Amino acid sequence: MSTGVNLKELAAELKLSPSTVSRALNDSYEISEATKKKVISMAEKLNYQPNPFARSLRENKSKTIAVVIPERMSNFFSKVVDGIEEVTQEHGYHLLVYCTHEDVDREKKIVNLLMNGRADAIVMSVSSQTSDISHLTRLHERGFPLVFFDRICPAIPTTKFITNDYESGFEGTKHLIQQGCRKIAFLMLSKELSITKERHRGYLDALRQAGLSPEPQLNITCCQEEEENIESIRKLLTGPNRPDGILSSVEKLALATYHAVKRTDLKIPNDLKIISFFSNLSIASLLNPSLTTITQPAFSIGEECAKLLIKKLTKPRQPDLPNQVITIPSHITIRSSTIVL
Amino acid sequence: MSTGVNLKELAAELKLSPSTVSRALNDSYEISEATKKKVISMAEKLNYQPNPFARSLRENKSKTIAVVIPERMSNFFSKVVDGIEEVTQEHGYHLLVYCTHEDVDREKKIVNLLMNGRADAIVMSVSSQTSDISHLTRLHERGFPLVFFDRICPAIPTTKFITNDYESGFEGTKHLIQQGCRKIAFLMLSKELSITKERHRGYLDALRQAGLSPEPQLNITCCQEEEENIESIRKLLTGPNRPDGILSSVEKLALATYHAVKRTDLKIPNDLKIISFFSNLSIASLLNPSLTTITQPAFSIGEECAKLLIKKLTKPRQPDLPNQVITIPSHITIRSSTIVL
DNA sequence: GCTAAATACGGAAACGATTGCACATTTTAT
DNA sequence: ATAAAATGTGCAATCGTTTCCGTATTTAGC
Numbered sequence: 001m002s003t004g005v006n007l008k009e010l011a012a013e014l015k016l017s018p019s020t021v022s023r024a025l026n027d028s029y030e031i032s033e034a035t036k037k038k039v040i041s042m043a044e045k046l047n048y049q050p051n052p053f054a055r056s057l058r059e060n061k062s063k064t065i066a067v068v069i070p071e072r073m074s075n076f077f078s079k080v081v082d083g084i085e086e087v088t089q090e091h092g093y094h095l096l097v098y099c100t101h102e103d104v105d106r107e108k109k110i111v112n113l114l115m116n117g118r119a120d121a122i123v124m125s126v127s128s129q130t131s132d133i134s135h136l137t138r139l140h141e142r143g144f145p146l147v148f149f150d151r152i153c154p155a156i157p158t159t160k161f162i163t164n165d166y167e168s169g170f171e172g173t174k175h176l177i178q179q180g181c182r183k184i185a186f187l188m189l190s191k192e193l194s195i196t197k198e199r200h201r202g203y204l205d206a207l208r209q210a211g212l213s214p215e216p217q218l219n220i221t222c223c224q225e226e227e228e229n230i231e232s233i234r235k236l237l238t239g240p241n242r243p244d245g246i247l248s249s250v251e252k253l254a255l256a257t258y259h260a261v262k263r264t265d266l267k268i269p270n271d272l273k274i275i276s277f278f279s280n281l282s283i284a285s286l287l288n289p290s291l292t293t294i295t296q297p298a299f300s301i302g303e304e305c306a307k308l309l310i311k312k313l314t315k316p317r318q319p320d321l322p323n324q325v326i327t328i329p330s331h332i333t334i335r336s337s338t339i340v341l
Numbered sequence: 342m343s344t345g346v347n348l349k350e351l352a353a354e355l356k357l358s359p360s361t362v363s364r365a366l367n368d369s370y371e372i373s374e375a376t377k378k379k380v381i382s383m384a385e386k387l388n389y390q391p392n393p394f395a396r397s398l399r400e401n402k403s404k405t406i407a408v409v410i411p412e413r414m415s416n417f418f419s420k421v422v423d424g425i426e427e428v429t430q431e432h433g434y435h436l437l438v439y440c441t442h443e444d445v446d447r448e449k450k451i452v453n454l455l456m457n458g459r460a461d462a463i464v465m466s467v468s469s470q471t472s473d474i475s476h477l478t479r480l481h482e483r484g485f486p487l488v489f490f491d492r493i494c495p496a497i498p499t500t501k502f503i504t505n506d507y508e509s510g511f512e513g514t515k516h517l518i519q520q521g522c523r524k525i526a527f528l529m530l531s532k533e534l535s536i537t538k539e540r541h542r543g544y545l546d547a548l549r550q551a552g553l554s555p556e557p558q559l560n561i562t563c564c565q566e567e568e569e570n571i572e573s574i575r576k577l578l579t580g581p582n583r584p585d586g587i588l589s590s591v592e593k594l595a596l597a598t599y600h601a602v603k604r605t606d607l608k609i610p611n612d613l614k615i616i617s618f619f620s621n622l623s624i625a626s627l628l629n630p631s632l633t634t635i636t637q638p639a640f641s642i643g644e645e646c647a648k649l650l651i652k653k654l655t656k657p658r659q660p661d662l663p664n665q666v667i668t669i670p671s672h673i674t675i676r677s678s679t680i681v682l
Numbered sequence: 683g684c685t686a687a688a689t690a691c692g693g694a695a696a697c698g699a700t701t702g703c704a705c706a707t708t709t710t711a712t
Numbered sequence: 713a714t715a716a717a718a719t720g721t722g723c724a725a726t727c728g729t730t731t732c733c734g735t736a737t738t739t740a741g742c
Contacts, residue, residue, distance in 0.1 A: 004457075004483075006727090006729085007730095017691070017692045017693075018729080019692060019694090030689075030690065030691075031690070032691090049456060049457035049458075050457065051398070051457065051458065051728050051729070052457055053397040053398040053403065053728080054730090055729055056729095057392070057394040057395050057697050057728085059730075072413075072419040072422055072423055073416055073423070078414045078419065079413075079414065082413055082414070085439075085440060094437050094459065095437065096405075096436065096438075097436060097437075098426075098436070099423065099426060115345070116345075116391065116392065118393045118435065226623065255624070255627060262627075282600070283624060285600075286596060286628060286629075287629075288628075288629030347698055348698060357722090358721065359698090359699080359722090360700080360723075360724090361721055363699065363700060364700085364720095364721090369701095371719075372721080376721090391698080391699065394697085394699090395699040395700090395727090397699095398699075398726095398727045398728065399698080399726075399727050400699085400727085401727075
């Protein structure tokens with residue numbers, strides 16, 4: 001419906017051939033400065049816009065990057081996408097954004113759809129339900145540029161961007177121990193997730209280093225239903241084996257914990273201390289009491305993913321994306337949820 | 342790089358012509374069931390994926406919808422996009438998502454980029470800085486399918502989806518008055534915004550109905566810098582003309598108000614009552630005190646936008662999008678920030 | 683003054699799909 | 713038995729670019 005002029009019409013108007021006009025617009029050395037000027041001014045006058053599909057078809061690239069995330073209602077993922085957009089937009093790239101809602105089947109469908117070349121690359125964070133990664137290996141084996149961030153697939157030999165999950169888990173736990181906690185629970189979304197594994201490893205090592213023995217009942221695997229999570233945590237908090245500290249490996253479980261605590265007569269931080277991976281600093285300081293957070297550099301992670309891909313896609317003869325894990329450190333901000341005054 | 346088989350190769354493999362194969366895959370009546378079977382099974386075997394750009398070029402449609410929002414870090418906009426994706430995905434549509442960061446220039450650039458047909462339609466919420474809407478009228482005049490939601494352009498004759506802003510502003514203010522407020526401030530992002538105007542109109546009418554006179558100094562226009570907003574609000578709260586109630590027309594300003602209050606020794610709800618348009622229910626109830634909210638049906642808004650566009654784009658001879666405003670009502674949830682026990 | 687190179691441009695193929703038209707074969711109608 | 717219609721398939725144009733060639737004109741070199 002939005003049919004402006006095309007190259008042929010523009011050429012006819014200029015009494016030139018389409019090939020000349022195309023070259024002029026692409027600033028080819030074969031075209032004289034005089035005709036370049038004429039072509040450009042006429043193109044502007046007629047508001048010529050090259051058809052992106054014709055170009056994509058011919059050049060076999062779409063100037064589009066697909067972003068696949070498990071949820072939109074998360075400060076972390078929103079910031080990552082902002083970071084990606086910040087650098088891709090400068091280079092004229094467009095962003096297709098897909099949300100899996102933590103559903104592997106949806107993830108597979110999306111990935112399979114993307115195999116037809118609609119996007120030149122994918123940057124993704126896998127769903128918490130993803131254990132079979134055949135759809136991703138297939139994609140990668142076809143040579144499709146793919147980078148992971150945060151929730152990565154270690155088995156796929158490409159570049160991954162993460163934060164220092166192990167250290168953060170370790171330091172977070174250590175902080176709780178230093179504040180006097182002896183029974184520390186670990187909250188996670190899924191055991192499959194790379195981030196859970198690493199953060200949990202840090203948690204365990206910190207416990208061991210302090211001479212505390214890990215208790216399996218203190219590891220809580222949550223689900224997608226907020227209400228269900230709140231109840232699981234409430235039961236934990238009112239049960240016989242009540243923790244005195246909580247390390248939450250994802251943002252939403254910290255909020256669930258606050259909800260759960262409201263249903264008990266426990267007080268944070270006196271009866272329970274909590275620290276969480278959390279990206280929404282404004283909210284963290286407004287919670288009551290304010291939440292001690294491990295803040296991931298979400299925006300930077302997005303930027304780095306995008307920079308790498310842009311380099312790969314725009315420079316002439318780039319090698320495959322190297323199989324490496326790039327770590328951008330998080331930082332801990334201590335607030336009231338772990339400090340008894 | 343991800344070059345699978347194309348139609349010609351698939352046809353060669355089957356010893357058929359490309360046209361026959363194309364028709365078979367598109368379930369044309371001209372092709373016998375026998376060959377359809379053969380073609381389909383071979384297509385699956387070779388994992389044939391039609392090239393989306395060739396198809397788009399030929400059919401002059403992209404199966405893509407562009408979404409333009411002012412920010413990603415907002416529960417409201419995230420939910421709207423989720424709603425849009427929910428219905429578009431079913432119909433095989435893809436979503437290009439752009440964020441203007443409340444910047445008109447970025448908005449114009451994005452809209453101009455979209456004029457080349459990369460997307461079949463646009464669904465958008467304008468930036469708070471948008472007063473010149475020439476880029477949008479141009480788009481619409483070219484016949485480009487365009488729908489607005491929440492922050493709409495009343496001057497552009499197309500379909501817009503909003504919530505009952507006037508009534509919500511009215512009822513919210515009325516609620517504050519019923520709780521004893523006499524000096525009610527109104528917080529907004531920009532006077533230009535459709536939502537500000539309507540919500541403010543409701544606010545003014547509620548004041549008048551209660552015999553209260555509106556005071557211009559109680560209308561606070563905020564900006565993009567959270568810290569700056571917090572300080573403006575703090576000054577308001579500690580100044581000589583201190584309000585005893587606040588109606589915040591957007592989510593982020595409610596949070597800024599909570600921050601500002603923390604810097605004073607005022608107590609919510611005793612010294613100050615607050616109600617806000619707010620979509621993150623989980624957070625609203627965790628704030629201290631919990632926040633009385635006007636909740637917009639974000640997901641439904643997204644769904645409705647998408648349903649309308651899908652109908653327009655997939656049914657054969659659809660008329661232009663009608664010039665109408667469709668209202669989906671918000672609802673007020675009273676919590677502690679407006680109720681003195 | 684004649685060849686060689688440089689300059690500036692046009693013609694046409696190609697990218698991968700869809701589709702109007704033609705055509706051969708079979709079926710139906712008379 | 714023959715014309716007409718129905719069926720199943722192929723050829724080739726088309727969508728709007730880019731780019732490989734080819735070529736005409738000018739400039740340079742000796």
